[in-house]
Amino acid sequence: MRDQESFVPVEDELDDVTTGEMELSERQSLRRVPGLSTELTDVTEVEYRQLRLERVVLVGVWTEGTIADAENSLTELAALAETAGSQVLEGLIQRRTRPDPATYIGRGKVDDLGAVVLSTGADTVICDGELSPSQLRNLEQRTKVKVVDRTALILDIFAQHAKSKEGKAQVELAQLQYLLPRLRGWGETLSRQTGGSGRGGGAGGGVGVRGPGETKLETDRRRIRHRISRLRREIKNMRTVRVTKRARRTRNSIPAVAIAGYTNAGKSSLLNRLTDAGVLVENALFATLDPTTRKATASDGRVYTLSDTVGFVRHLPHQIVEAFRSTLEEVAEADLVVHVVDGTHPDPEEQVRAVHEVLAEVSADRLPELLVVNKIDAADEDTLLRLKRLWPDAIFVSAYSGRGIEDLRSAIEDRLPQPAVEVRAVVPYDRGDLVSRVHRTGEVLSTSHLPEGTLLHVRVGAELAAELAAFDVERQGQAAGSRS
Secondary structure, eight states, X not given: OOOOOOOOOOOSOBTTBOOOHHHHHHHHHTSOOTTOOOOOTTOOHHHHHHHXXXXXXXXXXXXXXXXXXXXXXXXXXXXXXXXXXXXXXXXXXXXXXXXXXXXBSOHHHHHHHHHHHHHHTOSEEEESSOOOHHHHHHHHHHHSSEEEEHHHHXXXXXXXXXXXXXXXXXXXHHHHHHHGGGOOOSSSSOOOOOSOOOTTOOTTOOTTTXXXXXXXXXXXXXXXXXXXXXXXXXXXXXXXXXXXXXXXHHHTTOOEEEEEEBTTSXXXXXXXXXXXXXXXXXXXXXXXXXXXXXXXXXXXXXXXXXXXXXXXXXXXXXXXXXXXXHHHHHHHTOSEEEEEEETTSSOHHHHHHHHHHHHHHTTOTTSOEEEEEEXXXXXXHHHHHHHHHXXXXXXXXXXXXXXXXXXXXXXXXXXXXXXSEEEEEEEOTTOHHHHHHHHHXXXXXXXXXXXXXXXXXXXXXXXXXXXXXXXXXHHHHHHHHHHO
């Protein structure tokens, strides 16, 4: 694997932007530090692993595409591992037409992997793919260390970064859905039977395995299924609250803009630039999981919302998509999707493709999309020229320096849905609340002040147009003509 560039922490202060410094410092202060040992002599192996930085070896299977694609995938896996708090020692890629169904990389290469693990002193192997239960078991038996796949690694990062009650419930649901088919019984070939055999022993019975209960494995599965059902009910109730808030915004004709994109593309930084949201900004994958919605005001006075969403990644685990479906629906219900792309990434086209795949899963792929290439201050000119030819309608910005932010504001405002009904009305001066609502939710074409009130020429939604109908200029003129 090619040499990795270590992550550079984001500066604590950006120009006129809040970046969640307090939360960021708290998170960093709890990071495990390599080289410091706090374990006691009688600590178990599991507790020991929780107290020190894990040393990992990465393994990938290259089945299609170029070697650059395979190395980019393993580079991303290394970034994920570092985000989870691991120290990457080595990266290996195996060329195969398809992963080996028994050992993922093939029986012959497992011995080579075991030798690398032994020589580097690694305690964990991370595979760049989702492993079956048998693949996990076989690899652990042959390498004698813990084996983790890409899905478990991403779930671990989500568990570390979830803050809200809904986020924690969604992550726990995804973890249990992943764990359920991977529970292991007692022993290699025999599940410890404690019941169900009946008078004659039945299937699976025998000397020493008959008893009054059920297997420990079945008990664990039953408890996990019960917990999954409970979490789904809780998330459904939380979704009701989200739907209610969204319905209120829809009723008030407030347009919604969702910021979507690959993880670490700079979505939270853009939200901070556009709204002073104060969302945590960190140069790490999946730094923010909980969606944040903030109010923004267009140059013509209209109010709209901007929502930061969970980041995407190639091969995003289906358990995550399913568990976070209620959150991702925030994107599907938006009027515009601002798709953020990392201009410094070695393969931005693959980022865009991966995001489109996830958007399609939540039926958000048909929404109007504004492509935004971020981090232009750190990207080289040749890359930017290539991307401008590839995406001529994209907006190129730097959330760090502020370059292009005003162009982005204008592009967002131009794509906001326009109110449907055009109205000319003279609103009495004692109805300032109505004038305020027009400026907040409608498009003001012109305004002037008359002795009898404020003359407005506006485009507004149907509900507000009905309230303005009593002050409509044409209706008032027709009424005066009929009286004469």
